Amino acid sequence: MSNNIKKALFFLIAIIIVMVSCIKMSPYPPDVDTVLKEAGDNRVELEKVLKFYSAGDDTLKLQAAYFLIGNMEGHCYATYILHDSSGNEINFNVLDYPDFKTLLKASDSLEAQYGELDFKKDELIYDIDNITADFLIEQIDYAFSAWREKPWAKYLSFEDFCKYVLPYRGSNEPLERWRSIFREKYADIENKMTDPTDPIEAACLINDDIRSWFKFDERYYYHPVDQGISEMLENKMGRCEDMTNITIYALRANGLAVTSDYTPYWASSGNNHAWNAIAAPDGNVIPFMGAEANPGSYNLAHKFAKVYRKMYGQQKDNLIFQDKKQEEVPRWLAGKSYLDVTADYIDVCDVEITFDRDIPDSVDIAYICVFNSGKWKAIHWGKIEGNSAVFTDMGKDIAYLPSLYINEEVYSFGLPFILNNDCTIRELKSSDSETAMVKVASTTKRKLAKSTDQAAVSSLAKGKEYELFYWQDEWKSLGKAIAGSKPLAFDDVPAKGLYWLVVENSDEEERIFTYENDRQVWW
Numbered sequence: 001m002s003n004n005i006k007k008a009l010f011f012l013i014a015i016i017i018v019m020v021s022c023i024k025m026s027p028y029p030p031d032v033d034t035v036l037k038e039a040g041d042n043r044v045e046l047e048k049v050l051k052f053y054s055a056g057d058d059t060l061k062l063q064a065a066y067f068l069i070g071n072m073e074g075h076c077y078a079t080y081i082l083h084d085s086s087g088n089e090i091n092f093n094v095l096d097y098p099d100f101k102t103l104l105k106a107s108d109s110l111e112a113q114y115g116e117l118d119f120k121k122d123e124l125i126y127d128i129d130n131i132t133a134d135f136l137i138e139q140i141d142y143a144f145s146a147w148r149e150k151p152w153a154k155y156l157s158f159e160d161f162c163k164y165v166l167p168y169r170g171s172n173e174p175l176e177r178w179r180s181i182f183r184e185k186y187a188d189i190e191n192k193m194t195d196p197t198d199p200i201e202a203a204c205l206i207n208d209d210i211r212s213w214f215k216f217d218e219r220y221y222y223h224p225v226d227q228g229i230s231e232m233l234e235n236k237m238g239r240c241e242d243m244t245n246i247t248i249y250a251l252r253a254n255g256l257a258v259t260s261d262y263t264p265y266w267a268s269s270g271n272n273h274a275w276n277a278i279a280a281p282d283g284n285v286i287p288f289m290g291a292e293a294n295p296g297s298y299n300l301a302h303k304f305a306k307v308y309r310k311m312y313g314q315q316k317d318n319l320i321f322q323d324k325k326q327e328e329v330p331r332w333l334a335g336k337s338y339l340d341v342t343a344d345y346i347d348v349c350d351v352e353i354t355f356d357r358d359i360p361d362s363v364d365i366a367y368i369c370v371f372n373s374g375k376w377k378a379i380h381w382g383k384i385e386g387n388s389a390v391f392t393d394m395g396k397d398i399a400y401l402p403s404l405y406i407n408e409e410v411y412s413f414g415l416p417f418i419l420n421n422d423c424t425i426r427e428l429k430s431s432d433s434e435t436a437m438v439k440v441a442s443t444t445k446r447k448l449a450k451s452t453d454q455a456a457v458s459s460l461a462k463g464k465e466y467e468l469f470y471w472q473d474e475w476k477s478l479g480k481a482i483a484g485s486k487p488l489a490f491d492d493v494p495a496k497g498l499y500w501l502v503v504e505n506s507d508e509e510e511r512i513f514t515y516e517n518d519r520q521v522w523w
Contacts, residue, residue, distance in 0.1 A: 035070060049065050152197050189205055215291070332378070357414075363404055365381055440468065498523075
């Protein structure tokens with residue numbers, strides 16, 4: 001080797017050594033380091049927490065701090081403002097009205113004056129930017145104290161502790177100190193227990209107390225901001241989101257592994273629902289309703305296609321983390337921290353849909369929808385491979401519609417179908433050649449009264465106008481009729497399809513149905 005080559009090689013090695021020595025290696029895990037870089041001016045608060053626990057001898061508390069900070073991205077307090085159709089802010093306080101009926105009248109009056117009203121996001125106050133070291137350290141210390149001191153918490157692994165006891169928020173509520181409040185409030189709960197090692201008994205006793213003073217109130221459907229602890233303690237009422245959150249606070253403060261499960265859209269009615277779930281020592285998770293019903297005595301009111309669990313930690317299998325052509329995804333599927341737990345509740349099927357039409361080049365994700373409050377709403381997703389997609393763990397005996405999501409809208413992309421209990425699919429294709437007379441007596445599933453000749457008596461409102469639709473890539477009208485005392489009859493209805501009967505000035509809570517053996521079958 002020539003002297004020139006040796007000199008060049010020596011010079012290159014020297015440069016590499018200098019460069020490596022200049023690189024400052026982070027002492028933190030990669031996910032924590034990423035959050036610190038995103039925290040901007042608030043990085044100093046997060047690093048105070050890490051330095052505090054690094055200086056101590058409790059390595060688990062340091063790991064807990066890593067978990068909370070490393071998964072902090074996206075967690076926030078969300079505020080909303082009521083806007084009219086022109087985007088102007090409308091002042092509306094639910095507590096100005098004595099009951100839900102009065103509130104609805106006021107809302108209708110405002111809509112008559114200002115046009116359609118809607119709640120829109122106003123501000124997202126992210127934890128990364130605003131959380132303080134004092135708050136986070138207090139949360140961690142109280143959580144560990146409960147885990148290590150409460151007799152019913154001894155069974156919890158560190159992993160389950162991080163999932164279900166350690167997180168400091170339930171949803172998108174404001175950050176407030178709640179652990180000390182409920183730790184003190186239920187300090188003597190062990191003395192009231194038959195078996196102080198039983199977490200279910202402890203949860204029941206605490207929940208019994210909560211439901212004695214905190215109540216569900218329909219008016220809070222028009223209070224879209226999740227309440228913080230101070231507001232809930234002051235007003236002692238809220239919607240299901242508030243009920244689950246206040247129960248999460250009370251139970252986590254006492255070392256009980258609790259979270260919230262939810263369905264974003266019921267499959268057999270309108271609206272959605274959230275409830276609590278507690279991890280039992282045998283590994284099962286038991287549903288219940290905070291401030292309403294205890295573990296073991298709670299039943300969900302309607303059918304669901306999917307159940308998701310609110311987690312604090314990011315779930316890397318979620319759609320938002322997948323490589324895909326489209327950035328925009330439906331709202332409920334855009335989260336980073338939900339977990340699909342449908343199979344923990346019901347028997348499920350994987351559903352494969354083969355598309356018989358050209359798939360746009362810009363699309364590689366398909367969606368499966370349920371019908372909810374007058375619209376098809378995406379509730380799960382599947383990666384398009386070739387000309388098909390698989391939707392995992394779907395609830396049975398439910399009507400679905402395959403769809404795509406384009407320009408922030410759900411578009412029909414196949415025939416609606418019934419997923420049968422044996423996991424087979426029954427497509428609902430309206431016949432172009434076969435028609436029938438359809439007699440309709442209701443807009444939703446209900447037990448109909450019968451006349452003396454055993455014919456169904458109509459539950460439709462006399463004098464009201466009803467319109468019958470059938471589905472063919474969209475809802476198409478089959479005509480209107482005025483209800484009397486008997487069921488309404490519509491002639492020349494395309495057979496074997498999916499139908500929807502809607503009353504004039506509808507709130508669109510009517511249910512879809514098939515027509516089988518001369519009767520409405522509800523979905």
